[in-house]
Amino acid sequence: MSMVNNDASRSRLRIAIQKSGRLTDDTEKLFKNCGIKINESRDHLLAHVENLPIDILRVRDDDIPGLVMDHVVDWGIVGQNVLEETMMQRKVDGMPTGFREVMKLNYGDCRLSVAIPQEKEWHGLADLEGCKIATTYPFLLKRKLSEQGINFKPVLLTGSVEVAPRAGLADAICDLVCTGATLQANGLREVDTIYESKAVLIGRDQDLFPEKQAIADLIIPRLKGVMAARESKYIMMNAPKAMLQQIKAILPGAENPSIIELEGETDRVALHVVSREKLFWETMEQLKALGASSILVVPIEKMLD
Numbered sequence: 001m002s003m004v005n006n007d008a009s010r011s012r013l014r015i016a017i018q019k020s021g022r023l024t025d026d027t028e029k030l031f032k033n034c035g036i037k038i039n040e041s042r043d044h045l046l047a048h049v050e051n052l053p054i055d056i057l058r059v060r061d062d063d064i065p066g067l068v069m070d071h072v073v074d075w076g077i078v079g080q081n082v083l084e085e086t087m088m089q090r091k092v093d094g095m096p097t098g099f100r101e102v103m104k105l106n107y108g109d110c111r112l113s114v115a116i117p118q119e120k121e122w123h124g125l126a127d128l129e130g131c132k133i134a135t136t137y138p139f140l141l142k143r144k145l146s147e148q149g150i151n152f153k154p155v156l157l158t159g160s161v162e163v164a165p166r167a168g169l170a171d172a173i174c175d176l177v178c179t180g181a182t183l184q185a186n187g188l189r190e191v192d193t194i195y196e197s198k199a200v201l202i203g204r205d206q207d208l209f210p211e212k213q214a215i216a217d218l219i220i221p222r223l224k225g226v227m228a229a230r231e232s233k234y235i236m237m238n239a240p241k242a243m244l245q246q247i248k249a250i251l252p253g254a255e256n257p258s259i260i261e262l263e264g265e266t267d268r269v270a271l272h273v274v275s276r277e278k279l280f281w282e283t284m285e286q287l288k289a290l291g292a293s294s295i296l297v298v299p300i301e302k303m304l305d
């Protein structure tokens with residue numbers, strides 16, 4: 001399927017995002033920080049970005065890989081788990097599976113794991129031989145278990161997979177886990193992880209029209225800048241000059257700190273540094289022990305290297 005060739009399809013970058021779910025808030029926040037203003041509410045399934053030639057299509061996450069692979073949209077944001085599963089399904093169905101990975105995103109982290117009832121014994125994946133396993137991801141599960149020569153019977157559920165063992169539908173499940181709270185609430189325990197996933201920005205496997213490429217070229221550095229900023233902190237402190245080497249040695253990312261004179265002080269300076277790593281309380285306490293004072297750790301909103 002290809003999009004009707006009208007002006008908008010040539011000049012406005014069309015991006016599919018999850019309408020409502022685990023990826024939605026982070027995606028909308030990322031776009032907002034990139035200066036992509038989506039004013040319409042989530043009820044607008046096709047939202048025009050006011051300040052940039054971008055259209056946002058709000059859909060079920062399962063549909064996003066197909067929309068990109070069928071060239072209905074230019075970009076899509078989806079979990080790698082859904083992307084891989086859909087790709088395997090589409091290969092079986094003889095449908096196109098081409099796409100380009102534009103960039104990995106720093107949210108939507110989760111893992112696809114096998115879980116069994118708390119009280120059941122577990123010796124390894126071989127225990128699953130001949131079992132009924134409830135899952136939304138039969139292809140990913142089959143890929144993993146086939147590698148080990150294990151046969152199983154998939155029970156397909158698109159949600160509430162965790163209820164399957166108690167409902168007598170399956171012996172085990174294979175579902176997404178983040179904190180493990182859902183498993184625990186349903187009397188299950190995680191016994192093996194078969195796939196680790198993050199959100200990813202994918203694009204169609206064709207060159208974009210030049211107008212759209214220009215928008216992509218503008219947005220990509222912004223996306224990278226916002227993600228880099230999210231991981232980074234601006235650290236400021238006053239410190240004794242005599243201790244600067246020791247302070248730099250324990251400060252994450254302190255290769256080139258700015259050292260600023262403090263008015264009226266001869267043996268103390270201000271030190272400012274951007275750190276791409278976390279600054280733990282323990283390090284702050286060590287800095288204080290080395291004579292640092294007024295230690296401030298400030299979030300960074302945007303970064304452009």
Ligand SMILES: Nc1ncnc2c1ncn2[C@@H]1O[C@H](COP(=O)(O)OP(=O)(O)OP(=O)(O)O)[C@@H](O)[C@H]1O
Nearest residue numbers: 018021022023060061062079082108109110176178
């Ligand atoms: N607990 C979680 N924490 C973080 N990311 C998660 C979590 N669960 C799922 N994800 C990621 O977010 C994606 C969307 O999850 P969600 O549960 O919203 O999907 P869904 O119920 O299939 O939504 P939809 O209605 O769009 O089909 C998953 O495919 C996965 O990549």
Ligand SMILES: O=P(O)(O)OC[C@H]1O[C@H](OP(=O)(O)OP(=O)(O)O)[C@H](O)[C@@H]1O
Nearest residue numbers: 022159160176177178179180181182183
């Ligand atoms: O390990 P946890 O932190 O508990 O997260 C895992 C749960 O999150 C996801 O479902 P979600 O809550 O998004 O609901 P859904 O089943 O409607 O997709 C996933 O399918 C698990 O059920």
Ligand SMILES: [Mg+2]
Nearest residue numbers: 060061062063
């Ligand atoms: Mg879904």
